[in-house]
Amino acid sequence: MPRTKEQYEEMRNATRQKIQSAGMQLFVQKGFGSTNVQDIADVAGISIGLLYRHYKTKESLFNELVEYALDGLKKITQMFEGADSPKKLMALFVDEIYHDMQNGEELANLLILMSQLFFSGGAANPKQVEVLEVNDRLLRATTALIKKGQESGDFRSGDAHQMAVLFYSALQGLAEMKVILKNNFVMPSPLVLTSFLFKEGD
Structure with a gap:
């Protein structure tokens, strides 16, 4: 059964929250300059491609x-x-x-x-x-x-x-x-x- 629009939106929001949480953790622990997008993707448990779909930089x-x-x-x-x-x-x-x-x-x-x-x-x-x-x-x-x-x-x-x-x-x-x-x-x-x-x- 295909997912509804609401289910896709929930998944999207959940992914963004994972990215935000991972970014927050890394920016605080390592600093902005020492954090890269691969670090954020790894901590969030997602692919770097998926991260880029939500945040370009x-x-x-x-x-x-x-x-x-x-x-x-x-x-x-x-x-x-x-x-x-x-x-x-x-x-x-x-x-x-x-x-x-x-x-x-x-x-x-x-x-x-x-x-x-x-x-x-x-x-x-x-x-x-x-x-x-x-x-x-x-x-x-x-x-x-x-x-x-x-x-x-x-x-x-x-x-x-x-x-x-x-x-x-x-x-x-x-x-x-x-x-x-x-x-x-x-x-x-x-x-x-x-x-x-x-x-x-x-």
């Missing part, structure tokens, strides 16, 4: 993964620019980060992937400008959120911009530690992650 795969990460950053920015209380928004975000880092590799890999754009041969990549713009907007939104939280009395006093930089630097470092330490990695609790932001007893 490793750059196109890399850019799609970066785009996925950017979409996530844009959603966080929009959330932080919302009308909810700063403490509630930050608590929700930190809880989500905690669970994502506890239960899988994706968030850590995406954070490292963004760094790969700058440190592993991505200097000529046009995505670099967009990543810088999106990161800048997120940092500004987080700074504004912290200032708002300080005004409401929920957040500790201090330079809001520096606190935002420290927060994201900690997340980036945790992502790298998770990849390096593997099963020995222990994710700090939401309470620890927000201890320098939220006032004591909150």
Whole structure:
């Protein structure tokens, strides 16, 4: 019995997910410059010809993964620019980060992937400008959120911009530690992650 259009689409999506997963793993572990398409095909368990039917170059795969990460950053920015209380928004975000880092590799890999754009041969990549713009907007939104939280009395006093930089630097470092330490990695609790932001007893 011939396959339906839906079945072909499911197979196509499953293959793309295999390629994306393999690409993500290799870009994180080996770096963009040291990864080739044959490596990706081997890890995905498919032929190189099938890989090329989905992605013409490793750059196109890399850019799609970066785009996925950017979409996530844009959603966080929009959330932080919302009308909810700063403490509630930050608590929700930190809880989500905690669970994502506890239960899988994706968030850590995406954070490292963004760094790969700058440190592993991505200097000529046009995505670099967009990543810088999106990161800048997120940092500004987080700074504004912290200032708002300080005004409401929920957040500790201090330079809001520096606190935002420290927060994201900690997340980036945790992502790298998770990849390096593997099963020995222990994710700090939401309470620890927000201890320098939220006032004591909150």
